[in-house]
Amino acid sequence: MSGTRWLSDEEQRTWRAYLASTRLLQEALERQLQRDSGMPHAYYMILAMLSEAPDRTLTMTRLARVTGFSASRLSHAMARLEEKGWVRRVKHGRDRRTTMAELTGEGFAVLEAAAPGHVEEVRRRLFDPLTPEQARRFRDVLAALMDAYARDGDESDLTEP
Amino acid sequence: MSGTRWLSDEEQRTWRAYLASTRLLQEALERQLQRDSGMPHAYYMILAMLSEAPDRTLTMTRLARVTGFSASRLSHAMARLEEKGWVRRVKHGRDRRTTMAELTGEGFAVLEAAAPGHVEEVRRRLFDPLTPEQARRFRDVLAALMDAYARDGDESDLTEP
DNA sequence: AGCGAATATTTGATCTTTCAACTTCGCCGC
DNA sequence: GCGGCGAAGTTGAAAGATCAAATATTCGCT
Numbered sequence: 001m002s003g004t005r006w007l008s009d010e011e012q013r014t015w016r017a018y019l020a021s022t023r024l025l026q027e028a029l030e031r032q033l034q035r036d037s038g039m040p041h042a043y044y045m046i047l048a049m050l051s052e053a054p055d056r057t058l059t060m061t062r063l064a065r066v067t068g069f070s071a072s073r074l075s076h077a078m079a080r081l082e083e084k085g086w087v088r089r090v091k092h093g094r095d096r097r098t099t100m101a102e103l104t105g106e107g108f109a110v111l112e113a114a115a116p117g118h119v120e121e122v123r124r125r126l127f128d129p130l131t132p133e134q135a136r137r138f139r140d141v142l143a144a145l146m147d148a149y150a151r152d153g154d155e156s157d158l159t160e161p
Numbered sequence: 162m163s164g165t166r167w168l169s170d171e172e173q174r175t176w177r178a179y180l181a182s183t184r185l186l187q188e189a190l191e192r193q194l195q196r197d198s199g200m201p202h203a204y205y206m207i208l209a210m211l212s213e214a215p216d217r218t219l220t221m222t223r224l225a226r227v228t229g230f231s232a233s234r235l236s237h238a239m240a241r242l243e244e245k246g247w248v249r250r251v252k253h254g255r256d257r258r259t260t261m262a263e264l265t266g267e268g269f270a271v272l273e274a275a276a277p278g279h280v281e282e283v284r285r286r287l288f289d290p291l292t293p294e295q296a297r298r299f300r301d302v303l304a305a306l307m308d309a310y311a312r313d314g315d316e317s318d319l320t321e322p
Numbered sequence: 323a324g325c326g327a328a329t330a331t332t333t334g335a336t337c338t339t340t341c342a343a344c345t346t347c348g349c350c351g352c
Numbered sequence: 353g354c355g356g357c358g359a360a361g362t363t364g365a366a367a368g369a370t371c372a373a374a375t376a377t378t379c380g381c382t
Binding site for chain 2: 005013014068130140141142
Binding site: 061 | 359360361362363370
C-alpha cells in the first residue's frame with residue numbers, strides 16, 4: 001500500500017481543468033434555473049424525469065434511479081415539490097409499500113416554462129463552445145467512464161424493469 | 162424568443178452522459194474522502210490549495226479564487242477547519258481588512274494522510290478507464306470549455322496577482 | 323481632512339443534502 | 353399462518369451551501 005501512483009503534470013492539469021469546468025457549468029445551470037424559474041437543478045431533473053414517464057408517473061424507487069438521487073434526498077425534495085403543488089404522491093394499490101410520484105398539470109406547466117431557458121443555457125455553455133468533432137469525442141470519453149462505473153459499482157442500467 | 166434550439170438526440174445523450182458521469186465521479190470522491198479522512202471534498206481542496214501556497218498562506222480572497230468558492234462558503238468552511246485546528250486565520254498587518262489563511266502543521270499532516278487515498282480514487286475513476294489518447298482528447302475539450310467561460314463570465318485567471 | 327465608493331470578510335437565516343434510524347409491508351420457507 | 357428478512361419510503365437531526373445584509377477598512381477625490 002506504499003507506492004502511491006501520483007498524477008503526472010499533465011494529469012494534474014487535466015484533473016484541475018475537470019474540476020474547474022464542471023464547477024463552472026454546474027454553477028451556471030444552477031444560477032440560470034434559480035434566477036429564471038426559482039428552482040434548483042435537482043428539482044428540474046425530478047420534474048423532467050417524471051414528464052417523460054408513462055402517465056407522468058413513477059414509483060419513488062424508480063424515480064430515484066433515473067435521477068440518481070438517494071431515497072432520502074428524493075423524499076425530502078418531493079415533499080417540497082408537493083408543497084408547491086408540482087407533484088403528487090399516492091400509495092400504490094397492490095403493493096402498499098410503494099408510493100407513486102406523479103407530475104401534476106401545474107408541475108408540467110412549470111417545467112414547460114422552465115425548459116427553454118434551461119436548454120439554452122446547456123447549449124450555450126456546453127455545445128456552442130465545442131466543434132461537432134469535439135462534442136463527439138467528449139461523448140466517447142464520457143461513455144468510457146460510464147462503462148467503467150457500470151462494471152464495478154453498478155449504478156447503471158436505467159433501462160431495465 | 163420563440164425558437165428554442167432544442168438538443169438533438171445525440172446531444173441529449175451526451176448531456177445525460179455528462180450529468181451521470183460527473184455525478185458518479187463526484188459521489189465516489191466524496192464517499193472516499195468522507196470514509197477515509199472524515200472530510201468533504203471541499204475541505205480537502207482548501208487544505209490542498211493552502212499547502213501549495215508560499216508559507217502555506219493565502220488571503221481569503223485569493224483562496225476563494227483558487228478554490229472557486231464564494232467568499233461566504235469559504236468563510237463558513239474556514240470556521241469549521243479552524244475549530245479542528247487544521248488552519249489558522251490572522252489579520253493582515255498593513256491592510257487590516259484582509260485576513261490571512263494559514264495551514265497549520267496539523268492541517269498539513271491531515272492532508273498528507275488523506276492525499277494518497279484521494280489521488281488513488283481520482284486515478285481509478287478518471288484516468289484508469291481512459292486510454293492516454295482519450296485522456297488527451299478529454300483535456301482538449303475541457304480546455305475549450307474553460308476558454309469559453311474565460312471569454313464571457315471571466316471567472317478565469319488563477320495565475321495573476 | 324473628510325466623504326463616498328470600493329474592497330475584504332463575516333454573520334445569520336434559510337435551503338438542501340446527508341446520515342442513521344425507523345415504519346410499513348410483501349415474500350419465503352417451514 | 354407465522355417468523356424473519358429484505359424492500360420501499362419517510363423522518364429528524366446535523367452538516368454544508370446559498371443569499372442578503374452587516375461590518376470594518378482602505379482608497380480616491382476634492
